[in-house]
Every structure is written in C-alpha cells, then in structure tokens.
Amino acid sequence: MISNSFLTKFKEVWAISHAMRLMGWDIETYMPPEGISYRAEEMATLNSMRRKKLLEIKADVEHLEPRDDMEAGIKRVLWREIRYIDSVPEEVDAEINKLSAESAVVWRDARVKNDFSSFKPYLDRMVELKVKVAQLLGYNDHPYSSLLDLYEEGLTVNEADGIFGSLLPDLKRVLQKVEAEGRFNSPSGLEDEPYPREIMEGVVNEIAYDVLRMPRGKFRIDSSPHPFTTGINRHDVRITVRYEGFDFKRALYSLIHESGHAIYELQMDESLEFTPLAQAPSFGVHESQSRLWENNIGRSKGFVGLIYQG
C-alpha cells in the first residue's frame, strides 16, 4: 500500500511540476524576452530536483503492492517516469529543456520574420537529442516507438502505421468523391477580411463564457503566437488564442479547439489531485476532445447558427 511518507515526497514532485507549468506558460505569454536565459536556468534546476526526488522514491515504487486500481495506476505512471530518468542522463534531459525554452523564443521571432534559418540550428540539435533519447530508452521495432510511447503510452510505430494505413483507402475514396462532385467550400471573402483586435477579443470572450460556458473562476484566455492549453491544476486551466488581424475564423476556431483541450483538463477528478494520476493520460484523447469541439461542434450548422444569430 502507499505510505504517507511516499505521498509526502511525491507532493514535492507535484509542486515542482506545477511551478514549471506556470513558468512554461509565462514564457509563451508574458515573460519579458531577455528573461529567458535565467528562466531556462531556473527550469533546468527545478527539473534536476524533480528527477532526484523521483529517484528517491524509486524503491518505494518498485516494491509497491497495489491494493486497488488507483494504486496500480500510480505505480504504473511513476514507474514510466522513473524508467525515463534512469535511462536518460541528466545532461541530456537538461539540454533538451534548456534548448526547448530558448528555442521557443527564437521560434517566436523567426515566425514573425518568416525566417526559418535562424530556427534551424535549434531544430537540428533537438532532433539529434531526441535520437539519442530513443537509443537510450531502447526499442524493438522502430526508434520512434520509444519516443511515441512518451506521448501515447504503449503505442508503437507499427501499430500507428496499421491504424493510419487501414484508414487510407477509405479516406482516399472520400477525397475522390469530394473532388469529383466539386464540394469544396469556395472562399467566402472573409478569409482576407481584417478585424480590429479589441472587437475580436470581445467576441472570443463572449463565445468562451456565454456560449461554451467555460468556468470564469478556473479558466482564462491569453494570446500567443501558437495557441496552446496549460493545465496548471484542476482549478486553473489556461488557453491562448492567436489574433492575426484577418480571417476571424482562425481566432474563433483556435478558441474552440483549445477550449476542447481545457474541458478535458478541467474534468480531472478531485480524488486524483496530489497523485501522479492528476495529469492527462493520453495525447490522443486530448486531441480528440479539442477536435470534437472544433470540428464536430464548432463547425456544425447548429453552432454556427447559434453564434451568427447571437
């Protein structure tokens, strides 16, 4: 069974993780750009502490005999993390985190200037590092399987190829039919239509809070060059929207997409808080929720009619 001392130690991991999520969110939203060098150093140090804490409970996790599903889940999730830490040396992990924080800022500038060459060395180095991680973690079929597992537990390249491969013939048939019948949407002219940012921010807020009924007390919307969702904790979930100044649909659907992610994060059960299970277990389910809201709901006639009349 899980001891109190074990949970107390894990709570430190929990607190460090939450601090790091806020620091990551802040890098993308409000941090003054020159703050990045120290921020990267702060996060690398916290990550190193997090690793050490997890290794301190390695024996507890290894010898844990789960009494129920919850404890079995805790053991499984922690063991995955500990295996990663045991396999990937701190220097490699630290370089990935530092590079990731620094390259986010470089990418932001490069994006505005449409200048891939300034971002390329960061991307190249990241690929090198990830190949190294794949080798360190080991794999049976394909190097990427070991990295894929970090995002979607247990999924391998072969299985993913199988899933997408079986969809391909049907998708091709659908595409051919659409092309043959000329049923593409024709441009409405709205694609190039500029909007004043303040007005669009008002629309985004109204749709988020009055239509999607996002909870004001636990949710907020900021802006960033690439929209994302961060769940700091189950009472603090944040999304960002990108305002490009034209084609209001892009801001609108990034709002609905990210709200889908946020709805998933906000449904984390209270009993899981302070345990390693208080995090989304599947990127696949995460993305399915965002796309359900964006496409099946947000682009439906019913929804568009609702906000068009509103």
Next chain:
Amino acid sequence: MISNSFLTKFKEVWAISHAMRLMGWDIETYMPPEGISYRAEEMATLNSMRRKKLLEIKADVEHLEPRDDMEAGIKRVLWREIRYIDSVPEEVDAEINKLSAESAVVWRDARVKNDFSSFKPYLDRMVELKVKVAQLLGYNDHPYSSLLDLYEEGLTVNEADGIFGSLLPDLKRVLQKVEAEGRFNSPSGLEDEPYPREIMEGVVNEIAYDVLRMPRGKFRIDSSPHPFTTGINRHDVRITVRYEGFDFKRALYSLIHESGHAIYELQMDESLEFTPLAQAPSFGVHESQSRLWENNIGRSKGFVGLIYQG
C-alpha cells in the same frame, strides 16, 4: 572559501525562490481565482523544500571563512535566513504563507466591495501569527524589533522611533507654515475626471518606455488592484499599475513609483546572480528609490512640462 557543492545546493534555493516569485506575481495578476487553493498548497510545499535546502547547508554556512566582502555578505545573508528557519517552525511559516496567498484573493474581493469584515478574520490571524514569530525570534527592546529586522536588517523600534522622533518637530513646523500660508494645492477638477482605460494604458506605456526609458526586453507592466513590483530575476522585472477609471494622476504616479522600484531591481549586479546577494538588501532603499522617482522627479516642473508638451 565557498565550495562548488555549496553553490550547487544554493542554486536549488535560488530556483525555488524565483519560481515562487512568479507564482506570487501570477496570483495578483492573471491566476483564475479558484486556482488559489492549489496555488497556496504548491507554494507551501515549495517553501518547505526551500527551508530544508537551507538547513542542509547550515553547517557549510556556519563554518564558512569568508575570503572577501562578497563571501562575507553571502555568509551574513544566509545566516539570517537560516536563523529564521531554525527559530520559526515549519507549521507557523506554512500557515503564514498559505494565509497570505489566500487572503490576497479575499482582500481583492473585499476591496472592490468595500467590505472590511470579510477580510478582518484573515488580518486578525496574521497578526496573531506575526506576534508568535516575534516571540520565537526573540528581541531585546520591543517585540516588533524582531519583525522590523526582517525588512530592514538591524533596525530596531528604538532607532526607528529616534529617526522619526527627530523629524517630527521640523515636520510640524513645515506643516504649520503650509497651513498658515494656505499653500495646499487646490483641486484642479481633474480628480474626478474619468478616462477610458485603453487611452490611459497607452499613456502609461508611452511614459514608461519613451520617457522613463524602461528596457522593453527586461520589464513589463500589468495591472492589479494594488500596484507592486516583482523582480523575478535581473532580466525580468515586472510592475503593476492600477486603473481606477478616474483621476489619471493616480495611475500615472503609481507607474512612476513602481518604475523607481523596478530601476533599483534592474541594477542588480550580474556578479551577484545565483548567490544569496541577488536580492534587494534594504526595503528602506527600495522605497527611497520609488519615492525619488515619484515625487522628486515625477512631480517636478521639468518632468510635468516634458510629458505635458509631449
């Protein structure tokens, strides 16, 4: 001399402190209100880790034989912190931090509703806790001396009374003269004049960056019910301004006041970063800088003429 292992351990304290400053800033600016319960728990856990880390280097600090002023300063500053941690048990410290985070949110609401009674129980408990801290730290002359020392190293109630006492007769004479000659500013009518927030935000930004020449890459301005300055690190200093919607001078002078604090924080020498000396040593000097900018510069004829013409 200071060993590398000592500085490595201190770097963890440094990283935790920086994370906590960002978390504190976030509570006052952007955190969704219901996030506070977990945020308070996160910060209490980090503070507990910070305490443990500092106690781990207690022996190193105690036996440190400083080779120069810098090392002597590091020893002095750390020893003060360690003495506090040794004297004030974790439960007391944790309750102060938790209460402080929670009451900030209560205060924000109470302020808007002008409802002191909802804030009073938090204030009462804080006073009780601070009296306890004073007793735990010990004092010679007056209980408040031990608390005053936490803000202004070495200053006692007797000395502070001496300083303010010696100013009193002269201040009274100045006041009498002002009253006798009727030289109070008469209201200009601007005190009740409303302003649109967007316009005032533009003015605040223009004065901050174009007149005060605050560095865009290291400095940002947000808004909060009570203006404050947070130095996350020497490349990331943030102030807040309060926009009440009337009497633009109040927003303007809170900008200049907080910018004074920020200028002080931004001048932290690079050689001190990652050491315990990378924090403002004196609240008195801090406040003198903010008031110098607010009153001596900001209210001077030269400055007002400059922004009036601009």
